[in-house]
Amino acid sequence: MRTKGFAKHYYFMLAPGFVWLILFSIVPMFGIVIAFQNYNPGQGVFGSEFIGLETFKYMFTLNDTMNVFYNTIFIAIMKIIGNLIVPLVFALMLNEVRYMGLKRSIQTIVYLPHFLSWVILGGVLLDIFAYQGPVNQMLGAFGVDPVLFFGRADLFPFLVIGSDIWKEFGFNTIIYLAALTGINPALYEAAGIDGANRLKMLWHVTLPGIRTTAVLLAVLSLGNVLNAGFDQIFNLYNPLVYSTGDIIDTWVYRAGLLNLQYELATAVGLLKSVVGFILISLSYYLAYKFTNYRIF
Amino acid sequence: MKVNKSVWGFLAIIFILLLVACSNEETATDKEETDNSTTKSTEPADPFGKYEETITIAIGQEVDPSDTSLQDGDTPLDNQYTRHVMENLNIEVEHAFTASPSNYDQKVSLAIASNDLPDAMVVGPVELRQMVEADQIADLTEVYENYASPAIKEIIDSSNGVALDSVTFDGKIMALPNSQAGADGVHNLWIRQDWLDKLGLEPPETIEELKEVAKAFVEQDPDGNGADDTIGLAGPDTSNKLYANFIESTNNLYGFDGIFSALHAYPGYWLEGDDGSPVYGSILPETKEALEVLREMYSEGLIDPEMGVREDSGESIISGNTGMFFGPFWMPYGPLTDAVKTNPDANWQSYALPLDSNGEYTPHLSTTTTQFVVVRKDYEHPEAAMKILNNLLANESEFDPSIGGPGYYPLRLVYAPADEMEVTTVALREVLAGTKQPEDFYDMPAYKLLKSDVDTIFDVKLEPYDNMAIQYWDIENHLGQWTRAYSALVGTAPLVDTEINGVKSLIYSQTKTMEDRWVNLKKLEDETFLKIIMGTEPLDSFDQFVEDWKQQGGEQITNEVAEAVQ
Numbered sequence: 001m002r003t004k005g006f007a008k009h010y011y012f013m014l015a016p017g018f019v020w021l022i023l024f025s026i027v028p029m030f031g032i033v034i035a036f037q038n039y040n041p042g043q044g045v046f047g048s049e050f051i052g053l054e055t056f057k058y059m060f061t062l063n064d065t066m067n068v069f070y071n072t073i074f075i076a077i078m079k080i081i082g083n084l085i086v087p088l089v090f091a092l093m094l095n096e097v098r099y100m101g102l103k104r105s106i107q108t109i110v111y112l113p114h115f116l117s118w119v120i121l122g123g124v125l126l127d128i129f130a131y132q133g134p135v136n137q138m139l140g141a142f143g144v145d146p147v148l149f150f151g152r153a154d155l156f157p158f159l160v161i162g163s164d165i166w167k168e169f170g171f172n173t174i175i176y177l178a179a180l181t182g183i184n185p186a187l188y189e190a191a192g193i194d195g196a197n198r199l200k201m202l203w204h205v206t207l208p209g210i211r212t213t214a215v216l217l218a219v220l221s222l223g224n225v226l227n228a229g230f231d232q233i234f235n236l237y238n239p240l241v242y243s244t245g246d247i248i249d250t251w252v253y254r255a256g257l258l259n260l261q262y263e264l265a266t267a268v269g270l271l272k273s274v275v276g277f278i279l280i281s282l283s284y285y286l287a288y289k290f291t292n293y294r295i296f
Numbered sequence: 297m298k299v300n301k302s303v304w305g306f307l308a309i310i311f312i313l314l315l316v317a318c319s320n321e322e323t324a325t326d327k328e329e330t331d332n333s334t335t336k337s338t339e340p341a342d343p344f345g346k347y348e349e350t351i352t353i354a355i356g357q358e359v360d361p362s363d364t365s366l367q368d369g370d371t372p373l374d375n376q377y378t379r380h381v382m383e384n385l386n387i388e389v390e391h392a393f394t395a396s397p398s399n400y401d402q403k404v405s406l407a408i409a410s411n412d413l414p415d416a417m418v419v420g421p422v423e424l425r426q427m428v429e430a431d432q433i434a435d436l437t438e439v440y441e442n443y444a445s446p447a448i449k450e451i452i453d454s455s456n457g458v459a460l461d462s463v464t465f466d467g468k469i470m471a472l473p474n475s476q477a478g479a480d481g482v483h484n485l486w487i488r489q490d491w492l493d494k495l496g497l498e499p500p501e502t503i504e505e506l507k508e509v510a511k512a513f514v515e516q517d518p519d520g521n522g523a524d525d526t527i528g529l530a531g532p533d534t535s536n537k538l539y540a541n542f543i544e545s546t547n548n549l550y551g552f553d554g555i556f557s558a559l560h561a562y563p564g565y566w567l568e569g570d571d572g573s574p575v576y577g578s579i580l581p582e583t584k585e586a587l588e589v590l591r592e593m594y595s596e597g598l599i600d601p602e603m604g605v606r607e608d609s610g611e612s613i614i615s616g617n618t619g620m621f622f623g624p625f626w627m628p629y630g631p632l633t634d635a636v637k638t639n640p641d642a643n644w645q646s647y648a649l650p651l652d653s654n655g656e657y658t659p660h661l662s663t664t665t666t667q668f669v670v671v672r673k674d675y676e677h678p679e680a681a682m683k684i685l686n687n688l689l690a691n692e693s694e695f696d697p698s699i700g701g702p703g704y705y706p707l708r709l710v711y712a713p714a715d716e717m718e719v720t721t722v723a724l725r726e727v728l729a730g731t732k733q734p735e736d737f738y739d740m741p742a743y744k745l746l747k748s749d750v751d752t753i754f755d756v757k758l759e760p761y762d763n764m765a766i767q768y769w770d771i772e773n774h775l776g777q778w779t780r781a782y783s784a785l786v787g788t789a790p791l792v793d794t795e796i797n798g799v800k801s802l803i804y805s806q807t808k809t810m811e812d813r814w815v816n817l818k819k820l821e822d823e824t825f826l827k828i829i830m831g832t833e834p835l836d837s838f839d840q841f842v843e844d845w846k847q848q849g850g851e852q853i854t855n856e857v858a859e860a861v862q
Contacts, residue, residue: 041411042430062816131602151605238534239823240604257405259815260426
């Protein structure tokens with residue numbers, strides 16, 4: 001390929017994304033200043049009084065701070081693990097289905113929820129798990145007392161994790177299936193001639209064949225290690241489950257937008273970014289070390 | 297090298313474009329501001345004066361998407377109210393934003409935070425304070441003095457200075473306060489009288505009796521459908537509170553206000569302690585006792601098991617599953633209209649119950665002023681907001697709520713004499729009893745709906761005129777009037793017939809430290825109490841709450857309240 005005919009149109013195609021990035025990701029970074037100010041919206045970022053680290057001191061006296069950090073990391077990591085393993089297993093099982101029509105229909109059905117927003121799914125889930133909803137009626141048939149699922153702080157994180165995996169696994173399955181079709185059939189034939197059974201083929205041909213995809217998905221999802229899913233939790237939670245279900249994003253939303261505590265919300269948001277940055281750098285390094293895979 | 301240069305050139309272009317876009321916007325607003333400062337309003341001070349040229353006002357408005365009252369072809373921006381404002385005042389109303397009731401506060405907060413304000417909007421006390429400090433809103437001292445209609449001034453003065461005090465900062469009137477009927481702040485017991493009658497029960501006078509009634513409602517299948525689907529006492533949904541508090545002292549739906557009050561617990565209120573200094577009601581032992589009662593009721597299944605999780609507790613009232621709830625007099629404007637439409641036998645009656653151990657009714661009382669109209673600084677016609685409100689109070693009885701609910705009136709604030717509902721109830725009773733004629737009540741302009749109330753009462757009330765049970769009303773004939781009359785004759789009746797030994801909060805506004813700390817203290821309180829009632833935390837976590845509350849700023853706030861009260 002020659003560099004002389006420099007492809008300007010590539011850069012034009014890149015432009016909208018670039019503008020978006022600058023406007024919504026880079027410019028807002030200057031808002032971090034608010035965390036160190038007694039922010040006054042009438043005077044804006046430039047006119048507000050500077051108060052140093054006071055907000056951070058107050059932040060660490062709050063019971064909530066550590067709690068929401070813990071919730072966020074717990075829910076996010078469980079989601080990442082679940083969203084890697086479940087679709088992988090499902091894709092491997094689906095791959096063994098020989099009847100094409102069945103395979104296709106299952107594939108389509110399981111990834112439908114991916115296209116529904118949490119506003120809709122939230123309402124559906126609340127109804128399904130309601131006190132007199134279908135799940136409790138089923139439990140009732142076995143003589144179990146009805147459970148107020150979305151009022152139970154101990155169950156809430158698992159409902160969140162479970163429903164998120166249920167919503168997303170179909171979509172990730174497709175990525176794995178695509179990777180599976182990319183494996184050269186000759187490898188399976190060769191393995192068969194060497195006397196490998198189905199299980200051995202899975203272990204020695206299939207899994208190594210999609211390892212890169214799995215690692216890629218894992219590394220990409222690490223970027224979300226502190227994003228436990230605002231829209232999902234926001235549509236499902238209530239004050240009863242704040243203790244285990246409240247995550248940084250929902251907390252910041254309530255503090256900053258509902259309760260006008262701009263400094264505190266910004267400070268927590270900033271802390272999230274710092275911790276997130278460290279975690280992502282670390283996991284990126286680990287991914288490189290163990291699989292020799294890097295994005296940059 | 298060449299490639300690199302192109303990349304940098306490309307980046308530079310993008311940055312320049314961005315800069316140009318941003319600076320364009322700034323020059324535009326600068327220009328606007330200079331324009332504003334040069335135009336001075338030259339209108340003479342006439343509270344109802346019509347502008348010679350049409351002016352526009354961009355407002356933030358609450359629009360309930362489930363409200364279907366607008367007649368065909370009307371919109372939130374084009375209806376009987378906006379047309380009236382246009383014709384009488386020559387003011388064109390525009391929307392800077394609209395939001396559903398549950399999202400309105402959030403939209404307001406967003407507007408404040410981004411400093412992107414509508415010309416005028418309705419806000420609460422917390423937002424008002426915030427905007428005054430941010431210097432975002434106009435000084436309305438002159439507007440109020442020159443343009444407020446005599447009727448509005450009379451109502452505001454009737455609050456003994458409370459209304460004006462709440463909007464006065466450094467001697468300047470920064471917002472237009474509302475003044476609402478005291479009945480908004482008393483939360484009566486609403487009960488399915490038909491269920492009581494069917495089970496042979498009496499309205500519960502005490503907490504013990506209330507428990508018995510709730511138990512009967514839950515266990516004895518009062519709706520007779522053979523299914524175990526009834527709720528004794530409704531609980532708060534996600535948009536309501538366990539009890540009204542000093543900042544939001546009115547209109548709490550499905551809370552437990554009545555139970556707390558009957559036990560002389562006033563959580564959320566600032567009370568006078570034994571030594572005379574202020575103390576916060578939520579940390580007193582009475583509140584713990586009341587929580588224990590509620591906790592037992594919940595564990596026995598007498599309270600809606602899904603309280604706190606439900607999106608809308610009104611739904612189970614409409615569907616006929618709920619037997620009792622606490623709410624203000626205007627509940628017919630809420631779920632009860634739909635409830636009787638669904639089931640014409642749903643005979644909801646209201647009582648000033650339960651009573652305390654001395655047999656007295658001791659509810660908490662509200663402040664008269666909870667909502668404010670603010671005007672953006674630099675808006676060139678600040679008096680327009682005042683005129684719109686003057687126009688509302690002067691003409692409210694002309695509007696027909698059945699072709700567009702009152703909420704569609706732009707910048708609507710409630711202006712009502714504190715005893716509006718009680719006076720209405722008494723007047724309607726006298727007209728029904730024949731002791732007075734409707735004409736006797738025509739000359740009371742401050743009671744703006746009274747004339748239409750007494751004129752139309754015979755359209756909706758059937759004989760016998762002294763029996764308020766649901767079967768003696770003609771709902772079909774005029775739903776809008778039924779709502780109003782039922783709210784008066786049923787909803788407000790207990791307030792007229794009962795001697796009320798109410799409790800007021802020492803203050804109804806925030807202090808300095810509350811601005812930063814209150815939200816988290818309140819969250820601590822709400823979460824702890826909800827969990828204690830629902831049994832996920834032991835009752836004694838109350839003591840831990842009291843300690844935490846004091847430590848995390850409560851003590852400091854108590855001192856501030858003491859200073860403010862002096």
